[in-house]
Amino acid sequence: MGCDGGTIPKRHELVKGPKKVEKVDKDAELVAQWNYCTLSQEILRRPIVACELGRLYNKDAVIEFLLDKSAEKALGKAASHIKSIKNVTELKLSDNPAWEGDKGNTKGDKHDDLQRARFICPVVGLEMNGRHRFCFLRCCGCVFSERALKEIKAEVCHTCGTAFQEDDVIVLNGTKEDVDVLKTRMEERRLRAKLEKKTKKPKAAESVSKPDVSEATNESSSGKAGKPTCGATKRSIADSEESEAYKSLFTTHSSAKRSKEESAHWVTHTSYCF
Template identity: 45%
Template structure:
């Protein structure tokens, strides 16, 4: 087998072996995740936002994506869970005083260690991927995980706003943490949707109750108005009857008095007439001829 120009095959050439995963340089990954926008791949610049999965974006890129979801080729794969600006939180980042714009060009130079634009406000550590950073979705304050552990509190160390454990979001989490964060994000979105549905239902019930109360009030007002009107009509009718009765009584009394006065006048006239007749009789010449002031003037056959 020698000197014939042949070659001896190796074992890996004869036996199929499982392919090994290509190792990725961690420094390159850190530069991609911590120094550039996950969507536009441009350098991070304020304002910076983050989603529930801890990815970092430029706010301008998110706005462009929401206006046109085809603006970036892999947008639906990277941030398909972002439906509106409510799904992202604007981060309150602490600027690194050692950073300068001239050093931003070092991102393309893999031989030079880049300087992060942002640092932890408590420990002053750079946000470059070598240290774990977290943010609070209640206020957006960003700090290192070490600072949060060293100063345990129920309020934000930077702005003193209260928060719970579920409000702590890890920035650029590990692969094993990402799955758990995706499940937590789905649960949060489902809970928010259920709360919105309950609020909408409560609002509809409130409107319906107000409408029913308004209808009952109108019905009560109309009933009260009808009752009042009926009572007013009855009172008016009663008063009219009273006035009519009083007028009738007054007319009857007047007629009775007038009749009485007429009768009295007739009787008086008749008496006066009789008296006049009597007076005329007394003054009759035949009677007076019989008497001459009580003296008999001459005896005759009439007064004998």
Template identity: 45%
Template sequence: MGCDGGSIPKRDELVKQKQKRAKVDQKILNRVQWFSCALSKKELVAPVVACGLGKLYNRDAVLEFLLDRSAYGDGDMICKHIKSLKDVVTLQLEPNPSFSESHSPSLTNHDQEPVARYVCPITMKEMNGKHRFVYLDTCGCVLSEQAMKEIPSKACIKCTKPFKSHNVIVLNPKAEELEAMEQALTEKQARILAEKKEKKKAKANKKEARNMNSADSDMLDSSTVSKRKLDEATDPSKHKKQHITERTLPEPQSQRSLSSTHSLTAAVAAKVAEQMAINANRQKSSAIQSLYSNRRTTKENFMNR
């Protein structure tokens, strides 16, 4: 039976076993997540943006993706939740004083420890994957989780802008945290959409109410005019009385002052004319006045007999 070239099979060849998950080198994973864009796989260079799932992107890559969603082959799998620039937040990153271009991280050289471009402005810890970092979607400031715990506050430690607990987003979360963040992001997007619908509905109702008010005022004016015309047709005397009343209304102050000036000028002119007539009568001779006088002289002579 031996020496026939046969072999003895092993157990793992005869029995199917559960495949083990391939282990990923954490150092390589950190370099990919913290030093390169999740979309273009290029080095992270400001301006850097982050989505609601805590992934880091170059802003230029996101713009290219929004303009052409087929620009990157796996773009729809990585950031399918990004529909516009409103879905990402521009990060306010603190530069690392000890960083230089010569220390630029290399994704291929795993022997060299890279120096992070950015640090926490409070603890000065580097963003290299060894420490947990968060960002605030209200202002975009990036802080280490340790700084947030050591200095509890309801306002940003860096820019003092207020925030709430749901505004704190973990950068590059763990796999077990990602599912909860996806659910929170879905709820947030639904809430924002509902708020937009409410604002749009309120704006439409306000516009409709404004149009109704203007229509009511126009109807009121037209009804007033029609009622006046009907009154004039049924009772002309009422219309005449109204015109008389309008004519007998007191004149404005300017017209009253003008009429009083005219009356004063006429009185002065009449008085001057009267005085001139008196002066003219005085200038007549007594002889001529006697000819036209009706009085008789008492003394008679041969001239007037």
């Protein structure tokens, strides 16, 4: 059985040692992070959004995920922190004029340059291919390289002029340490939003109850001033100090009271009765 023809087996063929750990190709990993949606694994296409942890998604994939959260989707764990469409920001990306896409490789005989990216930094001109750190502003969605924010320090966005704070800067596809920092910021931000909602509800209830109290006080004061209250006694016209001519207009006057003998009985006869 085997070893026929004078073949001599080697040690690694007979003895099985520990399996070598497969190393992920860094270039392939960068291409997957910066060119494909984290949720659907499809090519990124506008509108492109990013979450609070700096991951890139197609907007339609996020909407489908929010509408259909099935447990069978293994990739749903990558977007488990997205509870609503408000948790993602639509990115304003600057196109790279040197990027041709698949136009020049229709026959498949051209080498694809993985270093060439679809988008660039509008300030410095660095390509967004994963070799340089990029970030976006959560308040407006503009995307810049980290070098641009460090070299040109400003409190407003370089493109649209929107004011931002340090908490609004989110690193795209950052390291594990970057993701941990962004996760703590996200949790603090959401906790702060819940506390603000709880404080606003009692204030809204007070503002609704105050007009009711003021209306009740106004009605009571107006009732005291002009209209008689329910417990007030009614005065008879006969006991009033008006003239007799005025009193005779009412049925309570003595002239309106007649005896049965004085009152007449009116009977009408018509031809229809016979």
